[in-house]
Amino acid sequence: MKLFHVSEEKGISIFRPRVPERIDLDKRRPLVWAISEEMLPNFLTPRNCPRVCFQVDQHTSSLDKKTYLRVHNYVIVIEKVWLQRLKETTLYLYEFNSANFVLQDKNAGYYVSELPQIPIRKIVVENLHKALAERGVELRVVDRLW
Template sequence: MNLFYHFSEEGTIKEFHPRKPASFPDAPPLVWAIDETHRPLYLFPRDCPRVAFWKGNQTTESDLEKYNVNVRMVITIESGWMDRLKEATIYQYTFKGDSFICFDKNAGYYTSRSTVVPISVQRLESLPQLLVEEDVELRCLPSLRMLREEIPMSSLNFSMIRMRNTID
């Protein structure tokens, strides 16, 4: 059985109704979820901007060396978010995959056009430790500007989340 996840700072959601996605204005109302592989991308406070990158099939050895990727995934946040990350509590909602279809394989996004009821909800704390357990290296920089420009030009797989909230 395929399982998918949704993360929230709210722990009492009973069902997820399709909503019009702000990031994809041409898409119909959807319920969004993430697959197991990409789950670490959402072990953060919702509004925390982050740049994540990892080895893909096309990744060159020179890019692995340049960006020092020797773990499953590297996720970089702005240093101003570290205290909030350490103190955050989020909730992981788990869904059966019955109604979900792949929206973006690289990012691990799945969507459903139907209302979805979670099969479980789990409170998550100590998020930096959870990242370590997922073989994710957390990096902090004063600004994500350089990575935002460089990573898409590399051969690494990547995801950029909540970039509208960066300091610059």
């Protein structure tokens, strides 16, 4: 299994556990976060870019496929005001050895470690739209997500 941390920072050599900001997590347990390769497309947008992500799974009905999906089985929707930033953003995918991680949220693909992590590889992604397309993801652009 491949696990990644996605960042706009290009020179991270070590990831140290940080206190989670989420209110549902124990503040006494600092963590390093990673995302599964399967859910990686959800993070191939600029940091803080509002988005809606959805994909087909075994529970997706034929009607939902017909209503919400066009060609692809995975869709990410962003607002038009973020499109230029998406075109200009370079992301760095830091790959980790998965041995020290445990699953935190299966649906979201989140994994966590309480230990500092040194990336085993860094992948530079300069064209986010192309990276999404290569992963079979349709990027939709709308005026407003609401």
